[in-house]
Each structure stands twice: as C-alpha cells, then as structure tokens.
Amino acid sequence: MTKPTRTAAARSTVARTTPTRTVTAAVTAAAALAVTALSALPAGAAESAKPGRDGLAWAACPGAPADSPQRCAEVTVPLDYADPDGARVTLAVSRISAADPGRRRGVLLAVPGGPGGSSLDLVHGMAGRLPQSVRDRYDVVGFDPRGVGRSTPVSCGLDPADLSMVKLRPWPAADGSIDGNLATARRIADTCARNGGPVLRGISTANEARDLDGIRRALGERRLSLWGVSYGTYAGAVYTTMFPERTDRVVLDSNDDPDPSRVGRGWLDAYGRGVEDRFPDFARWASAPDNPDRVADTPEEVRPLFLDLAARLDRAPLPWPGANPAELNGNVLRQTLLDSMNADARFPDVAGLMLAGLGRRPLPAPVVPPEAAVQNTIAVSVGTLCNDVRWPADPAGYAKAVTADRAARPLTAGLPVNVMPCAFWPFAPAEPPVRVTDRGPSNVLLTQNLRDPATPYTGALKLRAAFGDRARMVTVDSGGHDVYRANGNACGDEVVTDYLVTGHRPARDVLCPAG
Template structure:
C-alpha cells in the first residue's frame, strides 16, 4: 500500500471516528423555550461600560456524563438599543487558546458600526477554564512563565535540550495540578459550551465573530452544530488540519514572521521616524539578526524582567509579538536601539502572574488535549535544525517541542474535521501578511468549508482584520454580511488602503 493510500485511509477512518464520537454523545436538551432568555443578568464587576451585564451558564464537566459534575461559564452582554431591528445574538469568540472574552462586548461596542449594533446583542464569554469561568492553573514556577520558556526558543547554538526539560516539567506540573477541568478542555468541548450558551440565551440560532484561535473554535462549532448557526465571521484564520491542529499553528509562526517582517523593516527605516533603526529597509533584517546573535553571546542585564536579561531569544520573542500590529512596531525598534546601546532599556512590563498562570494552563490543555504530538525528541532536533536554516528570524522555535510531547493523557476524541456540510453562511476575513495565522492556513480553512464560505482577503499586515486596518473595502464586506446576511458572490480581494 502506498503512503498516499495509507494517509487517505487513515484520514477517512479518523473522520468516521470523529462523526461517531460526536453523534454518540448524549443530546443536550434545550434549556427552556427558544426566544426566552434564561439567564440571571447583573452588573459586571470591574467592567467599564455600564451597559454590559454578566451572568453564568452551567455546563457539564464531561459531556459524556451530562448529569454529573457541573462547571460554570461567565457570559457578558450588551443588548441592542433598538429591539425592533434586533436580528439576534452576535457571539464574540476569543483567541488564544486561553484568551478571555468577557470584556469583548465593551470593547467591540466602541468599534462596530451602528448598523451592526442595532441588529445584535453583543455577547462575550470566558471559555471553559478561563478567567471568571471555573478557572484552572498549573501552578508553574515563575521562571517557567517567561514567554521565552512558554514558546520553545532553542538555545543560542540550536540545542533543544533545555527546551525538552522545560516542556517535560510543564507537562508534568500541569497534569499534577490542573485537575479534571484541565483534562476537559478542548476545542470540541468549547463548541459544545457555545451551544449551551445559545440555549441559555433562548436563541434558535446565533451569529458569531471569532478571531485567531476563535476562528478554529468557530469553525468547529459551525461543523458540529450547523443548524444553529446564522452569520459566522471568522477573522485571522487558523489552519484546521485535524492531523496537526495546535502543532500546525505553532509551526505557522515561521512563515508568518517572514511574510510580515518587511512591513516592519519599511517602517523602521522611514525618514522622520523617531524610532528609526536603519537607513534603508534592506538594512533592517541583517541588523536584527546580527543583534540577536550578539545578545545570544553577551546578554544585557535587565532587572525586573523575566528573565532578568535581554538576550537573543527575548529580542526574537519581542519581534514576534510586535509584528501583530503596526502600533506595536515601536516596542521592537526601541528594544533594538537599547540592544545597540543607543537607548536605555525600557522599564519591563510584566502581566499579573495569576493571569499568565491561567492563560498558560488553558493553552496547554487545549493544544495537548485536541491532538497527540510526536514524542520522539530526535524528530524535533531534526526539524529545528532545518527550520533555523530556512527561517532564521524565528530560529527554529515554531517546530520545537511543546508540553504536548510529554502529555500523559490521551485525547478524549479525535479532532473535528471541518467540512462543507452545512449552510452557506460563513465569511472569512484574512490579512495577506499575518504573522500568527498566515494566509496559507486561511486558504486551507476556506478549502475545508468549500461553498459554505467566502473569503475577504485584505492587502495588509498584522493580526486581526475587521475594523483593525482601516481598510474600507474589507470592513464594508464584513459589515454588509452581518447586517444583511448577503455574502459576496465570490471571494474578494481588497487592495491596501
């Protein structure tokens, strides 16, 4: 049997297993009559917008045992000010995995056009394990919460021995401390949780706006519950490959950084820029690579940071996060200038440790429970060496080992395979030069949905599309779909500007 036939047969079996598992789960009875909200809304603690209300939804810890242990999901809402025009609910699905969505309505209401606000109640939620939902934590030691540890940046010489030790330690600590909630976290369960939120809201169908990881969660929801979907917008799209899932998302950073870095280079060499690092765009890349290499050999002390030094990997990590938006370009430029001795190091900014513990636990749980990762260190050694040579900006990190290589639990079910079965009510929005969810992955999600979807591609860089780039063409296409339900007759390309 050829390798191709083997892969095709394996994929067919996996898809069949996924369908059998999903349909074998006990059906959830609607929690009351459609059209009637069954939640006890009250003021949200710590939320700035007084219009935003909060409530909780109770869901099963284990959907195989719907009458067993229950956990809670925190839900928020800003109701439309024009009930006569109300279409229904627009559920915002946060990124991450591990991102909080409870505050998204208060943020989105400031940006969304009035025509959308008139037609939808904006609803957000903290996914299972996150924030004000029943939370989880791995209880990691503070040094392991550094982003250069959480993302597996190899050592200066390319060695991954330290990464393997760190990832094993994180996996063992999460398995020991995370408890049953951590074991229950998966994208399929997030989709089931979303449908319980729909039921509690008394809606027959819901519309959704998912961003980043939320595009995968939204796609899985649209696959598992197609009859309950209205208008689905997926913004900055993950590759849905069910054989890789989170492993593929990590690997995508390599191509994403290469696609996006020229935008930074142009900005960082522009005349009149107070944070200019070079005279021409062509000089910026070698300057960055040389500086990272120098900091690998001779780090600069950085008191109060985690780690307490500016080394090559801290610079690379700052590069990756700075590529998410043009507004973050100064973060990288100023750190480069400090590394070059032209500026003092900025004061370190550390997020609250409790929040990092929570986000990390949910991220690890999702990535490791969704799909099995290879366990052989030799494969990671080989992949990292090849990727460092092909994509020096990210130095092999995107194909390195994560805690999932040492995860002691087996996935409870196969990953959901996104298909074209269901209503034609999905609109993808995608930047051409996204550092985190590259264009190539979005094309794969578009192909998986088939005629269920259309895609709006914007000639822009960064992560997030709708209402994020000032691109009138892209924003108008998404707004029109949300307001009218009309999709473009074919995929749309929006030029810059």
C-alpha cells in the same frame, strides 16, 4: 481512544476558586484577562439578580460604570459531555443588548482567540469595535471559555521561572540545542497533569464548541451568529461543523489552518512563514526617515541588523532588572519581534529593544503581567493544545527539524517546529479532532490579512478549501493580526458589516487593496 477514567473529584461539583492565568497567547493577552476579570459577574452576585426572559440572572458587571450597557450572568455546562448529569462547570457570560430592539436579528457571539483568551469585556473589547449598524441589530455576547478567568478557572501552578515567554515558547538555545526545551516541556506537562485536575482534562476545542451551544440554549436562541478571531476561528469552524443548523451568520477573522492531523502543532509552525511574510512591513517602517524609532537607513539593512544583534545578545546579554528573564538576550529580542508583528502600533516595541541593544538608548521599564493571570492562560492553552491531538514525542525528530528550520527561517530560529509540553502529555485525547467540511449551510465569511504573522494567509486558504461552498473569503492587502474593524481597511470592513447587517455575502471571494 477511550477517555481517562473520571476521578471521584471529577464526579463531584467543581468548585469555583479565585482565578489564578498561553503558550500561544502573548503576554499582553494575559494582562488583558486580569482586567476583563474585573468586569465579570462575581460568585454570589447571580443570587441577587433578577432572571431575564432567557432565564439567566443578568446583573450589573462589577467595576463597570453605572451607565455601562454591559450586563453579566453565568451559564453552567457539563464538565464531561459524556456524563451530562455529572459535574458541571461555570461559564461567565456578558451581554450588550441590541441598541434598536425593533430591528434586532439575534445574538452575535464573540469567540475569543488564544487558546486562553477572553471576550468577556465587550465594552473595551470586541463589541467596542463594531459599527452602530451592527450593534443596532444584535445582542453582542461575550464569555470566558471554560477554565478562563471568571469561568470555573484552572491553573497548573508552574514555578515563576517557567512563566517567561522565552520559556513558554520553545526558543532553542543560542547554539541550536533543544535540551533546555525538552526539560521545560516535560516539566510543564508533568506539573499541569499533577495540578490541573478534571477541569484541565475537560478542556478541548470540541468541548468549547459544545459550550458555545450551551450558551445558545441558555440564551433561548434557535441559532447563533458568530464572530471568531484567531483561535476563535478554529473554535467557530468546529462549532459550525458540529452544529451547522444552529448557525446564522458566521464571520471568522484571522484564520487558523484546520488540519486535523496537526491542529496546534500546525499553528506553531505557521509562525515561521507568517513572520517572514510580515517582516518587510517592519523593515520599511524601521527605516523611514521621519521615524523617531528608526534603526537603519534602508529597508534592506534592517534584517541583517536584527539577525546580527540577536546573535550578539545570545553571546552577551544585557542586564534588565525586573524583567523575566532579567536580561535582554537574543531570544527575548526574537520573542518581542514575534509579538510586535501583530500590529504596526507595536513596531516601536521591537525597535526600542534593538536601539537599546545597539547602545543608542536605555532599556525600557519591563512590563510584567500579573502572575495569576499568566498561570491561568498557560493552563488553558496547554490543556487545549494537548487535549485536541497527540503530538510527536521523539526528541531526535524535533532536533532535526529545528536544525533545518533555523537555516531556512532565521528570524524565528527554529521555534516553530520545536518541542512543546504536548509531546509529554500523559492523557490521550478523549476524541479525534473535528474535521471541518463543506456540509452545512453556506453562511460563513472569512476575513484575512495577506501578511498575518500569527495566522498566515496560507492557513486561511486551507480553511477556505475545507469549507468549500459554505464559505467566501475577503482578503485584505495588509499586514498584522486581526482584520475586521482593526485595520482601517474600508473595503474589508464594508464587506463584513454588510453581511452581518443585511445577510448579503459576496458571490465570490474578494481581494481588497491596501488602505
């Protein structure tokens, strides 16, 4: 398919504006971006900074303590790589230099999840999880992808009523109807197409991979090591496919299914299996005798209790002033379950709402992230998902799939196969999705939890198969999203750290026991 014709605005330099912030990102990710934006390089700061050996103007990150090891700079890349001399966009980057310069190996680039996430705040984010042996050897570099935060940002300017996660994620109505989802998807697609401009149309995973290589060139590095998490595993896999000889040591953590015929549609579908895989962990926790948030006496009672309560809240929501929407209904409970499955530490979120719905405690104070941050995240997510691949547009097909899925996987109630704005996206993908292959150096290490709700083990196996002998995989018998230095599993952490530090990678795939 041919690219849409560039407008005059696209041919001019894209102006920086104040970030205004996924359909796939949790509300907490939006709030996190609002925080990380504070530590990025502000417009104009680069002019007063002194260029480093790489030619970038590194400066102190505003808002950071005086002794912070993190420095910030900006990299510019083409808005449209088919027109490298045309308009450009800015990427905000950050760096923590190797703690032991004598043993420095190179750059470890942190590739964030989302789409729409950020790795700019390294101190409190990904770099803060790394062991000293890794920080000794690498300059750890983070960034805001194009469209995100302190990079040239994008916003769809959606109505605040459409910023609720139960609108952004296509939860069907209580009776299974998708009429409301179709209207929301069409409205978001139309609004984003009208307001997003050339930056939104230039967002895609292939362009993120090109941007990663632009960061590599700006840093003056011959090769990059990567640590990609969640969506960052797909972006990282695409980079290793498009630029295989420019990669050093690649770690992909919590892995997306790379199926090029589905891409983001497959990731949404994965929630159905992922939540089913993960729910037994929650059920055991929620019925433990010493748990102050206990909801049932046995694990077997938790699932029917949850399903019955969600159905009751469908029929009779509880008022929840200050929340969006301003009620606890069945889909709000289901959405909270979806988000809470990512980490054991978040189990109390869904248990607390269950106890409130059962009348055992009051509703908690609602947490509403900054609107500008949510607008930005939604725009980047929609742009990525819709620009990567065409989605089916037949409403009847979605309705049929939702009916079947609600019966087969009631915890997610038809969400994973429902309609998204991409069904009505007016722009054709500029290029086909990248097919991940086994062509290139054997330098990829995948790490994966067995019971990941967002990027299930089955999808990781597909990425492992696509890479062939380029990859090895270390699987951890654990639940939750994120593995390396996030799970407390010494076996899995040791394999990844050893690879980053020494280059030693297991000769075959590894299964790490729980604990």
